[in-house]
Amino acid sequence: MYQKFLGMCITLIATIILFSVGCDHPPSGFPDVVPVVVEIVDNSVPIENVNVVLTPTTSVENIVCGGKSDLTGRVPLFTSWASYRKSGVPKGEYRITLIEEISVPQTKTMEEYKAMSESEQLAYDKERTKQILAIPRKIPAELSDVMETPIIWIVDPKNNVNFRINVADYRK
Numbered sequence: 321m322y323q324k325f326l327g328m329c330i331t332l333i334a335t336i337i338l339f340s341v342g343c344d345h346p347p348s349g350f351p352d353v354v355p356v357v358v359e360i361v362d363n364s365v366p367i368e369n370v371n372v373v374l375t376p377t378t379s380v381e382n383i384v385c386g387g388k389s390d391l392t393g394r395v396p397l398f399t400s401w402a403s404y405r406k407s408g409v410p411k412g413e414y415r416i417t418l419i420e421e422i423s424v425p426q427t428k429t430m431e432e433y434k435a436m437s438e439s440e441q442l443a444y445d446k447e448r449t450k451q452i453l454a455i456p457r458k459i460p461a462e463l464s465d466v467m468e469t470p471i472i473w474i475v476d477p478k479n480n481v482n483f484r485i486n487v488a489d490y491r492k
Contacts, residue, residue, distance in 0.1 A: 345404070346404050346406065347401060347402040347403075347404055350401055350402075350404060350406070351383070351399070351401075351410035352410060352411075353399050353406055353407070353408030353409055353410050354408050354409060354410075354411060354475065354477040354481055355396075355407060355408045355481060356396075356397045356408060356409045356475055356481045356482070356483070357394055357395065357396050357397065357481070357482045357483075358372050358387070358389075358394075358395040358397060358416070358482075358483045358484075358485060359389075359392075359393050359394050359395070359482070359483070359484045359485065360372070360389045360393045360395065360418060360485050360487065361393050361484065361485070361486050361487070362458060362486070362487050362488050363486060363488045365393075366389070366391065366392050366393025366394075367389060367393050367420075367458050367459070367487065368389050368390060368391050368392075368393060369388065369389060369420070369421040370388065370389040370393075370395070370418050370419065370420055370421070370458075370459060371386060371387075371388050371418070371419040371420075371421065372386050372387055372388070372389065372395045372397065372416060372417070372418055372419075373385070373386040373416070373417045373419065373466070374386055374397065374409060374414035374415070374416055374473070374475075375414060375415045375416075375417065375466050376412055376413070376414055377412075377413040377414065377415060377472065378412065378413070382401050382402055383399060383400070383401045383410070384399070384400045384401070385397055385398070385399045385400070385409045385410075385414065386398070397409050409475050410475070411474075411475050411476050411477060412474070412475060413472060413473070413474045413475075414472070414473050414474075414475065415466055415469050415471065415472055416463075416469060416471040416472070416473055416483075416485070417463060417464055417465065417466050417469050417471075418459045418463045418464060418469075418485070418487070419459075419464050420457060420458055420459040420464065422452060422455050422457070423452075424448055424451045424452050424455070428444065458487065459487055460487060460490045460491055460492070462490065463487065463490055470490065471485065471490075
């Protein structure tokens with residue numbers, strides 16, 4: 321259970337980094353990239369608002385690849401490295417994780433939360449966690465864990481650089 325939680329945390333941190341970097345001049349050593357599009361579907365139904373993170377299977381320092389699915393389930397991927405972001409992905413082998421955006425409306429303002437005792441905050445957080453866990457997921461849990469995901473993809477410009485992921489294939 322702890323390893324699964326740790327894997328999800330690593331993926332979440334990579335996603336935050338992925339979407340928080342800016343665009344500038346390419347840093348020295350920035351890899352060549354090829355345009356890549358991933359499509360996320362449930363059978364033939366597109367799934368939107370899924371963050372896709374590609375983690376190199378070999379060690380590549382500070383590189384993050386990914387994107388977010390649109391209404392059509394399409395995800396044009398980009399690469400971020402040293403605060404630089406460019407469309408496309410370097411060739412290589414990647415583990416793919418899918419992180420579904422799920423939210424539960426806040427019932428307390430930050431001021432109200434800070435005014436609560438520690439035990440009240442813990443109870444509030446526990447209730448929100450239960451609410452979040454009760455929301456039906458479109459993405460199977462193993463696909464959201466970088467340590468558990470069975471999806472491995474080799475990006476090679478000589479082969480097809482478009483990849484379709486049918487989440488129904490991964491339901492147990």
